[in-house]
Amino acid sequence: MERLTRKHVNEDGLQLNFKVYLSKDVNANATADGSIRVYAGLMDMMNDQELLGVIGHEIGHVKHAHTMSAMRTAYMASAGRKAVAASSGTAAKLADSELGALGEKLFNSQFSQSQETESDDYGLAFMQKHKYNVKALESAFRKLASLSGKQGGLDQMLSSHPDPGSRADRMRDKTGGKK
Numbered sequence: 050m051e052r053l054t055r056k057h058v059n060e061d062g063l064q065l066n067f068k069v070y071l072s073k074d075v076n077a078n079a080t081a082d083g084s085i086r087v088y089a090g091l092m093d094m095m096n097d098q099e100l101l102g103v104i105g106h107e108i109g110h111v112k113h114a115h116t117m118s119a120m121r122t123a124y125m126a127s128a129g130r131k132a133v134a135a136s137s138g139t140a141a142k143l144a145d146s147e148l149g150a151l152g153e154k155l156f157n158s159q160f161s162q163s164q165e166t167e168s169d170d171y172g173l174a175f176m177q178k179h180k181y182n183v184k185a186l187e188s189a190f191r192k193l194a195s196l197s198g199k200q201g202g203l204d205q206m207l208s209s210h211p212d213p214g215s216r217a218d219r220m221r222d223k224t225g226g227k228k
């Protein structure tokens with residue numbers, strides 16, 4: 050993770066910090082203060098390029114200020130924030146309850162579909178800018194789509210969020226169509 054994110058801490062004029070959240074959940078989130086957290090469960094299923102695509106998407110939420118300042122205030126006051134601040138390494142271990150209501154969740158997002166689309170586009174531009182694999186976002190969403198129906202509870206989460214299959218198709222269409 051450090052290896053992948055080192056060069057992006059000042060991406061696009063932002064001040065970002067990246068952490069791995071030691072949870073099996075397949076998830077990632079971003080908060081207004083520039084904290085981008087990738088869950089271990091997501092890291093396990095994505096290759097480096099796909100992870101960079103997800104990271105680019107999350108940077109998009111920070112850049113477009115989708116995370117509200119009110120949420121930031123609540124977050125700063127939370128025990129979770131203190132736990133993150135206290136950890137010096139790249140890994141921060143937090144209880145689910147401390148993070149549950151905070152930040153963006155990759156599946157069960159509080160963001161609108163248009164904000165997700167905007168961040169998907171940002172993620173794609175991020176990949177192009179850094180000459181990463183522009184097809185990696187599509188394959189990341191395909192992997193997420195393949196989870197649907199396989200894991201209990203995931204279906205319910207997906208129903209409240211843009212369908213990853215559609216997001217994958219959109220990324221495919223924006224990167225030159227089918228192979």
Ligand SMILES: [Zn+2]
Pocket residue numbers: 106110153154155158160165168
């Ligand atoms: Zn998002």
